Amino acid sequence: MKNVKRYTKVIGLFSLLLAMFIFTMFQGSFVSWFLFYAVCPFVLYSLALSFHSFHVYTVERKITKKEYSVGSAVDVYITVTRKSRFPLLYLLVEEQIEGTSLRPPQSLLFVGFTKTLTWHYTLEHVPRGEHVFQGIRLHTGDVLGLFHKEQMFKTEDTILVFPAYHELSYREFNRLWSGEQGFSQRARSRQSVISGVREYQAGDQLSWINWKATAKVNKLMTKEFDEQRKETFYIILDQSYTDSFEEMVSFVASFVHAALKRGIQIGWIDSMQNVYLPTSKGERHKREIFYDLARIQPSLNQSLPRDIRMGMHQAKLIVMTTQLTFEKLEHIYAYRNNQAVTCFVVKEQVKDEDYIVQEVALKQGVQVQFVISQTGGASKNDA
Structure with a gap:
């Protein structure tokens, strides 16, 4: 269909050019010849453009990096x-970006006889x-607006933008980890066995310093205790x-970063993308979790998975x-399968009905903690 339209326009232009030439020959005046020569370049250019092909073009994209953090600037060439x-x-020149809220950028370039743009x-x-x-995608056209050339060049690149996270002090993390009553005496008694040392962090007690x-x-x-290394959770x-x-x-990323930094083993379950990571620790494991956190997207239908894998009795x-x-x-x-369950609820404001649900959950053995979301992070509500 496109070829039929193109050939129809070509034939029309040839007919127009021929008609103008015949009219000018019979008229023979200066004005007639002036108009003929004035219009002739535009008609000839449109005819030439109709046969011009984008197949002799090559398009390349270069992105400085493949991985970024939220809020970063991405330079593309x-x-x-x-x-x-x-x-x-x-x-x-128009970019084609899939599955993102980014607005596809585009630019109008004036080419002339230039070979490289x-x-x-x-x-x-x-x-x-x-x-x-x-x-x-490349677009071009003629002055008369009769011909429009368009070609899509497949050149695929992917960038991954990791979630933002902030450092949780030792005291903040212990409050989250140990519940609303803070770092309990029971947890302190388990810290009798020293397993190693690490750098001092804000919130560490003075008695923990290894002089x-x-x-x-x-x-x-600072001293690192054996209990910290034995803790595991999913x-x-x-x-x-x-x-x-x-x-x-962002809060999950901060929590995972803080836990792994303290030697706690973490497992990860993502039912939507069928990602299951057994408990582990270290930078490599952190990267695997952050990779999934970067790709994860909210769903209007999916909520919590109905079933989770077994084998987590001690976690x-x-x-x-x-x-x-x-x-x-x-x-x-x-x-629940003979294991402790804690639920973190991240929201901007805690309402009365939230406390009702929290009370019901506590009676069933599920601990609920509210985390008030803030710009640049989240803070725990000790309600």
């Missing part, structure tokens, strides 16, 4: 190379997620869509959500 110097009035643009404040650059190790390395070193993320979803992801279970309802509590009750 586009290079368009032509094998011929066919003059083009303009070239509209470059375009640099910057994506500011890139949101969390996996952003796929599918290809680059002998501090003197050796000339910086404050995290389940509620992926239902709410306004506080991004704040929850604590932590459920992260932005809204706790009685329906979700039924799912959480099913997770």
